[in-house]
Amino acid sequence: MKTLRITFPYMGNYVHAFRGLLEDLGYEVVMPVKPSKRTLDLGVKYAPEFSCLPYKIVLGTYLETLPKGVDRIVTSGGVGPCRAGLYASLHEKILKKMGYNVEFIVLEPPLVDLKGFYKTVQKLNYKNYSLWYIYKAIKRNWRKIKALDTIEQKALFLRPRELKKGSVSAKYKEVLQYVINAYSEKEIDEAEQEALKQLDKIPVDLEKLVVKVGMVGEIYVLLEPSSNFEIEETIGHLGAEVKRSMFLTGWTRDNTLPGKSEELVSVKAAAKPYLPELIGGHGQDSIGNAILYIKQGFDGLIQLAPFTCIPEIVARTILTKISQEHNFPILTFFLDEQTGKAGMETRLEAFIDLLKRKKLQKLSKS
Amino acid sequence: MNAPVIGIARTLNYYAYYPFWQGFFDSLNLKTVVSSPTTKEILDQGVKDALAEACLPIKLFFGHIATLKTKVDYLFIPRIVNLNRKTVYCPKFLGLPDMIKYSYENLPPVIDIRVDNRNLKDSLLISSLKLASFFGFSKLQGFKAYREGIRRQNLYENLLQKGYLPVNEVNVNSPKLFSVKSSFKIALLGYPYLVYDNYVNLKILEFLHKNNVQVLTAEQVPWPIRNKYAPFTNKKRLFWTFSDRVLSSFQYFLKNVPDLKGIIHLTAFGCGPDFIVDRIMEIDAGEQQIPYLTLTIDEHTGEAGLVTRVEAFLDMIKRKSR
Ligand code: SF4
Numbered sequence: 266m267k268t269l270r271i272t273f274p275y276m277g278n279y280v281h282a283f284r285g286l287l288e289d290l291g292y293e294v295v296m297p298v299k300p301s302k303r304t305l306d307l308g309v310k311y312a313p314e315f316s317c318l319p320y321k322i323v324l325g326t327y328l329e330t331l332p333k334g335v336d337r338i339v340t341s342g343g344v345g346p347c348r349a350g351l352y353a354s355l356h357e358k359i360l361k362k363m364g365y366n367v368e369f370i371v372l373e374p375p376l377v378d379l380k381g382f383y384k385t386v387q388k389l390n391y392k393n394y395s396l397w398y399i400y401k402a403i404k405r406n407w408r409k410i411k412a413l414d415t416i417e418q419k420a421l422f423l424r425p426r427e428l429k430k431g432s433v434s435a436k437y438k439e440v441l442q443y444v445i446n447a448y449s450e451k452e453i454d455e456a457e458q459e460a461l462k463q464l465d466k467i468p469v470d471l472e473k474l475v476v477k478v479g480m481v482g483e484i485y486v487l488l489e490p491s492s493n494f495e496i497e498e499t500i501g502h503l504g505a506e507v508k509r510s511m512f513l514t515g516w517t518r519d520n521t522l523p524g525k526s527e528e529l530v531s532v533k534a535a536a537k538p539y540l541p542e543l544i545g546g547h548g549q550d551s552i553g554n555a556i557l558y559i560k561q562g563f564d565g566l567i568q569l570a571p572f573t574c575i576p577e578i579v580a581r582t583i584l585t586k587i588s589q590e591h592n593f594p595i596l597t598f599f600l601d602e603q604t605g606k607a608g609m610e611t612r613l614e615a616f617i618d619l620l621k622r623k624k625l626q627k628l629s630k631s
Numbered sequence: 632m633n634a635p636v637i638g639i640a641r642t643l644n645y646y647a648y649y650p651f652w653q654g655f656f657d658s659l660n661l662k663t664v665v666s667s668p669t670t671k672e673i674l675d676q677g678v679k680d681a682l683a684e685a686c687l688p689i690k691l692f693f694g695h696i697a698t699l700k701t702k703v704d705y706l707f708i709p710r711i712v713n714l715n716r717k718t719v720y721c722p723k724f725l726g727l728p729d730m731i732k733y734s735y736e737n738l739p740p741v742i743d744i745r746v747d748n749r750n751l752k753d754s755l756l757i758s759s760l761k762l763a764s765f766f767g768f769s770k771l772q773g774f775k776a777y778r779e780g781i782r783r784q785n786l787y788e789n790l791l792q793k794g795y796l797p798v799n800e801v802n803v804n805s806p807k808l809f810s811v812k813s814s815f816k817i818a819l820l821g822y823p824y825l826v827y828d829n830y831v832n833l834k835i836l837e838f839l840h841k842n843n844v845q846v847l848t849a850e851q852v853p854w855p856i857r858n859k860y861a862p863f864t865n866k867k868r869l870f871w872t873f874s875d876r877v878l879s880s881f882q883y884f885l886k887n888v889p890d891l892k893g894i895i896h897l898t899a900f901g902c903g904p905d906f907i908v909d910r911i912m913e914i915d916a917g918e919q920q921i922p923y924l925t926l927t928i929d930e931h932t933g934e935a936g937l938v939t940r941v942e943a944f945l946d947m948i949k950r951k952s953r
Contacts, residue, residue, distance in 0.1 A: 313905040347722065351872065355907050362914055540729050542710060542745070544722040575903045578685050579726030599684045599691035 319485035424501030479558035482569035548576030638703030640695035646823035654783035686901035821897030900929035
């Protein structure tokens with residue numbers, strides 16, 4: 266049987282785990298190119314004007330990858346009310362119109378339609394591996410995702426405390442490779458240990474006054490650094506610790522297992538008084554997490570959203586009120602292709618400065 | 632004590648479901664006030680009050696609420712999630728009452744009952760009964776009011792199917808404007824709060840009318856028929872009610888109106904779902920070689936510019952068919 270060539274949208278470090286899984290399933294993986302200016306330009310050119318940034322980036326990624334010869338694209342679906350659930354269908358239509366004959370495999374959330382999900386998985390499994398084999402492959406790569414998340418969180422903690430600017434980012438890039446190259450669960454374990462150990466060796470100042478910033482928003486711009494100009498790195502270098510509200514390990518669990526994780530339940534509960542309705546995207550999570558960050562004594566919040574993203578617009582409207590009520594600074598970035606890195610950095614600097622001043626004031630009072 | 636006055640905004644759901652609520656409140660003898668038809672001032676106010684990134688319809692809604700809020704005892708902003716058991720409303724509808732509540736100080740109480748026909752707890756009937764009892768009426772009175780609402784709503788939808796074009800005003804008892812019948816048929820597709828609002832649509836409905844063009848709108852295709860035309864690929868339908876309505880009626884017109892001369896898509900700046908709807912229609916219309924025009928409205932669009940474009944579009948069609 267011919268080996269099929271497959272690709273998928275780029276999304277943070279996770280691409281490495283996706284790759285592993287698909288290779289286990291017998292595919293030749295055509296790695297999506299890390300989104301660049303060119304990717305975005307391509308997306309902007311062929312996507313509808315009012316589509317949101319993630320839509321454009323993903324389309325651009327496909328357009329960059331498909332000329333290399335791709336038989337299949339695997340991506341996620343969704344059932345609304347956010348637009349993301351229809352991305353794939355429209356991408357497919359646009360690509361077909363442009364003459365690309367590629368087959369889309371769209372994974373819908375298993376909670377909604379278990380049978381459909383199973384069917385899609387079977388289609389993906391074109392080499393007919395046993396369920397046990399697939400289970401093992403998923404488990405292995407899931408372990409990898411967890412390791413990637415753990416290491417990333419460590420870097421987020423260390424970055425604002427490093428003695429030499431840039432040392433964490435450099436080391437982080439290096440040790441990430443350990444995990445990326447590991448295959449078996451045992452290897453991944455070891456790689457993770459080693460990576461953490463190496464990171465711990467970086468000289469840091471643990472006594473330094475560091476402000477803590479929570480980060481909420483729409484999933485793609487949160488998880489894919491190229492879509493947000495590596496905002497987490499910038500914030501770290503400004504001397505603030507970022508806590509991102511979303512990691513794939515959390516999200517996937519909440520969307521696959523019937524018993525949702527505790528964390529999400531409390532996020533929902535926290536959002537309820539302000540926004541009782543699930544409005545799609547991650548609008549409700551943005552509100553809930555904001556409240557939780559306030560309770561945990563964070564110094565401020567950053568919201569990232571694609572321009573025209575409705576759930577986040579609804580959230581921002583409510584966040585304004587929450588910010589006033591709790592005297593809690595919140596900065597929102599609506600991102601589109603016109604957003605520039607420089608402008609963003611200026612706003613971030615001013616924001617982090619403000620948080621530091623506030624914190625010092627509070628400390629000197631007490 | 633005077634009977635309370637309930638404020639309703641003349642936008643968004645107004646052009647779709649007002650007859651139901653009017654019937655309901657009338658039957659209970661509750662007084663309602665509808666904000667005046669959209670004006671420049673109303674839109675400007677909305678632009679000021681809403682988030683800059685919000686889409687035009689949200690801004691419009693803010694503007695209408697701003698004119699109402701000092702004049703009424705209650706603001707009626709139901710959270711309509713689902714009515715047909717199949718599709719939900721765009722996320723902005725779902726968060727509407729919250730956005731309003733957290734944006735204005737000193738608001739009269741907001742009635743934000745939830746309507747979701749997919750579950751018993753929040754179905755239109757149950758929510759109506761709750762609403763009635765909130766105002767101190769019995770279940771029976773509530774039920775009667777619900778029935779009256781349904782009656783008027785059906786009347787309205789029948790009128791729409793026959794070609795009634797409710798310009799600025801939804802009036803079931805003495806409906807005014809009917810579409811002309813003509814062999815020059817244009818489908819004017821878009822959300823009811825754009826198509827039927829004479830300020831927002833920059834009088835395009837009137838313009839087409841004057842030029843003896845028969846206007847086909849999404850509301851003219853009954854739901855059971857539309858339902859059959861819903862999925863836009865073999866797999867999925869649009870899951871937002873109004874978008875689904877536009878796209879499925881589009882598919883219906885494309886296949887069943889042989890003398891369809893062209894399609895105009897009226898869309899609002901910053902509308903999330905619409906970029907999907909628009910591109911699909913553009914591709915499909917192109918394949919059938921039906922002329923297609925997208926008109927995007929924002930707060931700066933001038934009537935003159937828009938009319939010129941529509942004129943040019945009509946001319947192009949006439950030249951083509953000669
Ligand atoms: S959540 Fe926002 S950005 Fe994401 S698809 Fe929906 S509207 Fe677009």
